[in-house]
Structures are given as structure tokens and as C-alpha cells.
Amino acid sequence: MMDSQQLLAEYARNGSDAAFRELVTRYVDLVYSTALRLVEGDTHRAEDVTQTVFVDLSRKAQTLPADVRLGGWLHRDACLVTGHTLRGERRRQSRERQAAEMNALQNQSEADFSLVAPLLDEAINELGEADRTAILLRFFEQQDFRTVGQALGSNEDAARMRVTRALEKLEEFLKRRGVTTSATSLGMVLAANAVQAAPVGLAVTISTAVTTATTTIATHTTMHWLNLKSVTSIVAAAIAAGTATHLVQEREADRLRSENQNLVAQQNQLTAERDAALSAASQRNDEIEQFRKDKNELLKLRGEIGGFRKQVVEIGKLREENERLRATSAGKVQPSSEALVERMVIYRGGKSFPKAAWAFAGYADPEAALATWTWAMNKGDKNAMLASLAPESQPEWQKLFEGQSDDQTAKQFSQGAEKLAGYTLHSRQMIPENEAVIAFVMDLPNGSQSGEQKMKVKKMGEDWRIVGPAKE
Structure with a gap:
């Protein structure tokens, strides 16, 4: 290829x-x-x-x-x-x-010709003899200012001033009749449009008429033709000037109208964006307020649960005291729990606590203290773990936390908790002086269990705290 x-x-x-x-x-x-x-x-x-x-x-x-x-x-x-x-x-x-x-301008001028022509003709006739002669020589006969000055018996500068004043008089006259233009514009229009090409054959016709007519008739005809031509040229010039002014005004009005429409559209868009932003902000505020209410309600429920657990413990104590009083009244005095060397509670089949259910349980009894301790370790919360310990056990754990940030501690304990699926209680053994030993095993993700562990718990006032692993 x-x-x-x-x-x-x-x-x-x-x-x-x-x-x-x-x-x-x-x-x-x-x-x-x-x-x-x-x-x-x-x-x-x-x-x-x-x-x-x-x-x-x-x-x-x-x-x-x-x-x-x-x-x-x-x-x-x-x-x-x-x-x-x-x-x-x-x-x-x-x-x-x-x-x-150019076509639009010409068409507009032709349409307004019949209205403006009588005003221009009257304006030319209102001028004085010298001013009218200066206008005719300058614009209709297309003479320079030197020739105009010679015809008026003055010099070139005087002729220029004469033409300027005559244009200003025409401007004032037209303005009084409702036609707005300027002397400069009027002069430019007259210079460009005063003389136009005559129809083909008109010169021959006029020459023949001049040859065959008398001197008086020829003179009259010539003056009439000049006046007609003057009126036509001035009318065309005024139409062009007025039309130009009208076109400029129309274009400016269109431009301002377009700018106004753009500004209105921008304002509407900004208003819509502002309303959308306010609506979104209001929704976010409502969500934040709802989250705050939910959090307060959760804390309230946790407090109520802790209170209920204390009430359960108190009810148990009252029931035990009631039984003892009944036995005493019957002549059969039963020893109190403090008098017993030990008391054993066995959970037949085990009492399981899966990791998904671990939560803060308070410290109302030994089992609650152990549940709160495992929850704190799963979160890796140093403060919560220290709060779950008895005072004599806290220094050892504080040394363990030294040199570690909160994030490092949380990561370390969370990684350890990932290897567990929960724990199962086997028994609780009460011993004198308000202490207890809880036996339990850790449940593993594969369905097996670790060896049995024992944790010593101590009562501190109305609450229980973790002491540490029980010694055999």
C-alpha cells in the first residue's frame, strides 16, 4: 500500500x-x-x-x-x-x-416629501434678499465663497458668514414649524442634494423654447424653472436631514429598549437564584433542628434507662429485705446477703451480647458495668474506658495511654474489636465487701468462642466499676 x-x-x-x-x-x-x-x-x-x-x-x-x-x-x-x-x-x-x-433613507425621504416641501419653500422666501442670494449661489449654483462674495460686493470671509447666518435663519424657521435640524446638517444636505441631473431631453426642449420665445417670456420661464428647482432641492435636503435625525433617534431607542430587557431578565434570574438559596437554607436549618431534637431525646432515653435499672436493683433489694423480714417475723431468721460468704448466679445456656448491640449501659449492676466497659473499648474512647474503671485500676491504664493521641488509641482498640463478634456471660459470683466476679467468653466471627475469662467488679457507692481480671 x-x-x-x-x-x-x-x-x-x-x-x-x-x-x-x-x-x-x-x-x-x-x-x-x-x-x-x-x-x-x-x-x-x-x-x-x-x-x-x-x-x-x-x-x-x-x-x-x-x-x-x-x-x-x-x-x-x-x-x-x-x-x-x-x-x-x-x-x-x-x-x-x-x-x-441608503435605500431605507431614500424611501423615507420620498414618503415625507409632500409634507415638508411647502415649509422649505416658505422658509426660502422668508429670507432677506442678500441671504436668499447667498443660499442660491452657494448651494443651487454650486459657487465657491469667493464668487459668492464678489456677487454680493464683499470678500470671501464675509460671504462665508452670510451663508452661515442664512442657514441659521432657515433652521429657526423650520424649528418653529416642527422640523428639528441644525444649521450644519442643513448645509451638508443642501450641498449634497441641491442640484440633481435633469431628465434626458429637457435641455433641448428648453433651448428650443428660448430660441422661439420673446426675451420677456424667456426670462419669465427661466426664473420660474429656477424657483421650482430651488424648492425641489431644499425640500429633498430637509427630508434627508429630518430622516437622518429620526433614524438616529430610533436606533438609540432600540438600543435602550434592548438594554432594559436584558436588565429585567438578569433581575428575574437573580431573584430566582436568591429564592432557591433561601429555600435550601431553610430546609438545612429545619434538618439541623430535627437532629438536635433527636439527640436530646436520645440522651433523655438513656437517662431514663439508667434510672429504670437503678429502680430494678432497688426493687430486688426491697424484695430481699421483705423476704428476710417475713422470715424474721415467722421466727426463722435468714442471713442477709452481706453475711453470705459467696453467692453464685449461673446463666444456663449463656447470656449473649452481640457486638451490634453493645451500647452504654450505665453502672447499676456488675453486668451493666461490664457492658459499658466493652462498649468503651469497642469505640476506643479513653475517657469512657477510664470512667468504667475503679480508682485503683485507673493509673495502670493511664500509663498504657501515654504517648498516644485519641485517634491512635481509637484505632488500636477498634482493630482489636474487629476480631470479636460479641461475648456470652456464664456466671456471676458475689463475694463479701460488695465485689463480684463475672465469668464470660468472647464470641468470634467464625462461630467459635475463646477460653473462659473472669473479670472482677467492685461496687463504689451506688455504682459498679471494673477492677480488672480476677486472680485465681
């Missing part, structure tokens, strides 16, 4: 149509995609650019270097052709726009 340079050489040397078709097939997507991006998605114009680029390739194939990178050359030529095409299109659009504006 021939590469692109070989195909280009074959086409340049032998004019091979097959080689050129293969080049087009390989690179048409590259050229078309480049053109399509540059013309902003105009597919028809992109196709025209693509055709032009490959025409350039066919014309320049023999002059391209043998080692040319054809993809790069085609990309660069596509950019050049597109730029040239867009510049030509912009020039054409500019010419069409200017022509449309």
Missing part, C-alpha cells in the same frame, strides 16, 4: 486520477472538519472550502517538496482558504447593509 507522499508523487508525475482519488479519500475528513470548525458549523460553506483546498492541491502538486507532510499542508491551506472566504463574505454583507440603509 502506497503512503501519501508516494501517491502525491505519482499524481504529480503521471497525473494519476486513482492516486488523487486515494489522497482525497484519506484526507477529506481532516479538511472538512477543519473548515467546519472555522465557519462555525455552516456545512455548505465547509464543503465549498474543502473543494477549494483539493483544487489547490491538484494545481500545486508538482511544486510541493518530496518530503512534504501532506496532512499539515492541507490543514494550513484549509485555514487560509477559510479566512479568505470569511473576509469576502463580511465585505459583501457590509456592502449589502450599507445599500439597505
